[in-house]
Amino acid sequence: MTELDRQRLARRAAILKSLAHPSRLLIIEMLEKSPRCVGELTEAIGADITTVSKHLSVMKRAGLVRDEKHGTYSEYSLVCNCVSHLVDCIEEGMDARSGKSATCTAKPRRQTTGKVAQ
Amino acid sequence: MTELDRQRLARRAAILKSLAHPSRLLIIEMLEKSPRCVGELTEAIGADITTVSKHLSVMKRAGLVRDEKHGTYSEYSLVCNCVSHLVDCIEEGMDARSGKSATCTAKPRRQTTGKVAQ
DNA sequence: ACTATTATTGGCGTGATGACCAAGTATGTC
């Protein structure tokens, strides 16, 4: 484990952490369809607007979304559509795990022999 | 937002949460190469073995890994390779965001017009 | 300037998370 490895893992973990919340996932799904202002997202989530604003700031810091001011509105949008694809991967993984189907459309990175530890 | 939506989002969030930790990501990467026992993972991570054991139990509860007993050893392995592919998606997303390249090999789910709110 | 609208920031209580130590369980070896 080099220092670089540590940093890479920490960075990945930070991104995942910024996604790992139901409200934030809903935000992602909504932004995937079109950019939204805070009020719209708040209405869909059904929480206090200050809470939603903070969720957005977390996601912005993580680099998942960006904002653009239009008058008094803040329009938020996804930085990269990869995010939604990522969430799809999770769904696929869930399906595969629950045994509904063993087929996983997401390609595995590499395949190794399952060597047994000692 | 139906109750079903809420459950789906909560489930996805739980999976992401179980991934959102540097040590757990390292575990995923190691298990991707081959199954491992707790001691091996502990050595690589450099934390207390009880800590690693608890990380593993979290990931097991989330359905990411499974364990199989061999004598006094517990051999952990990935349930689905989708997990590592998911982590790749993140990396791709990070690269795209950092501007290193605008190309994102992960296919977007759908493309919509970026309608501006109000 | 005054008011309304939209969003952000600070603060606080509460609950979850993560780290280690200590103790317990399970298995293999002598």
Added chain:
DNA sequence: GACATACTTGGTCATCACGCCAATAATAGT
């Protein structure tokens, strides 16, 4: 049975995350 090995579980403590309220921008409209 006694001991060693490999792991898990319970306890404690510090830190972090999340929710709402209150207060503060920032802008638009009159």
